[in-house]
Amino acid sequence: MQIIPLPAFSDNYIWLLRSGRHAAVVDPGDAAPVLRHLADEGLTLVAILVTHHHPDHVGGIEAILDAHPVPVFGPAMEDIAGITHPVSQDDEVLLPELGAEFRVLDLPGHTAGHVGYYGEGALFCGDTLFAAGCGRLFEGTPAQMYDSLGKLAALPGDTQVYCTHEYTLSNLAFAAAVEPSNAAITERIVSSQALRAAGTPTVPFPLEGELLTNPFLRSADPEVIAQAQVQAGHALKAPVDVFAAIREWKNRF
Numbered sequence: 001m002q003i004i005p006l007p008a009f010s011d012n013y014i015w016l017l018r019s020g021r022h023a024a025v026v027d028p029g030d031a032a033p034v035l036r037h038l039a040d041e042g043l044t045l046v047a048i049l050v051t052h053h054h055p056d057h058v059g060g061i062e063a064i065l066d067a068h069p070v071p072v073f074g075p076a077m078e079d080i081a082g083i084t085h086p087v088s089q090d091d092e093v094l095l096p097e098l099g100a101e102f103r104v105l106d107l108p109g110h111t112a113g114h115v116g117y118y119g120e121g122a123l124f125c126g127d128t129l130f131a132a133g134c135g136r137l138f139e140g141t142p143a144q145m146y147d148s149l150g151k152l153a154a155l156p157g158d159t160q161v162y163c164t165h166e167y168t169l170s171n172l173a174f175a176a177a178v179e180p181s182n183a184a185i186t187e188r189i190v191s192s193q194a195l196r197a198a199g200t201p202t203v204p205f206p207l208e209g210e211l212l213t214n215p216f217l218r219s220a221d222p223e224v225i226a227q228a229q230v231q232a233g234h235a236l237k238a239p240v241d242v243f244a245a246i247r248e249w250k251n252r253f
């Protein structure tokens with residue numbers, strides 16, 4: 001199975017999964033690049049997967065369904081037009097035409113019902129985990145997002161993470177402010193700048209690198225704790241409170 005990025009809007013990636021002449025798409029915020037790619041490549045669409053209800057993730061569903069009436073998998077807890085298969089934690093998404101199976105992960109935080117799809121060594125996590133960052137807390141609490149990120153951090157280290165935005169360089173600038181002495185962040189800035197200079201996406205990326213460079217997965221690190229306490233203006237005891245202080249700082253960064 002190939003996984004191909006279809007750039008959309010200013011910094012979104014719609015992920016197209018392809019095996020032979022069959023394809024599925026994840027978070028089609030815009031129908032145009034999807035319909036164009038399917039036509040250009042002569043592909044048959046077999047499914048749409050959706051992580052959460054924001055327009056830049058669901059805006060293309062209706063127009064795609066007009067041309068390709070296929071099953072639409074999406075979060076059971078969110079009201080999204082076109083969903084035929086509402087899914088939640090531990091549901092299986094079987095795409096036999098692609099020879100692919102995914103397990104659903106509930107990932108509340110960015111939105112209340114956000115889900116992710118894990119399988120075939122890949123994670124489609126929408127706006128929950130980004131390269132060196134995480135989604136804003138529009139509907140969920142810090143504790144919910146902290147738990148959702150913890151669920152993702154526990155997946156195998158070689159999992160390839162397919163998030164939905166190219167935010168990597170700005171996220172790394174923040175990560176470097178949180179941990180000025182973290183050499184892995186400095187190295188990742190150099191390698192990511194080279195990718196972007198060549199017009200190459202920085203996504204996907206392996207999960208294991210996040211554990212070294214993503215401040216939102218590093219709430220137990222002494223330097224992260226120290227910076228969070230400076231930002232909060234008082235001592236922070238629990239890792240979730242460190243996470244909340246770093247997330248709050250990022251909103252102002």
Ligand SMILES: [Zn+2]
Nearest residue numbers: 052054110127
């Ligand atoms: Zn979103």
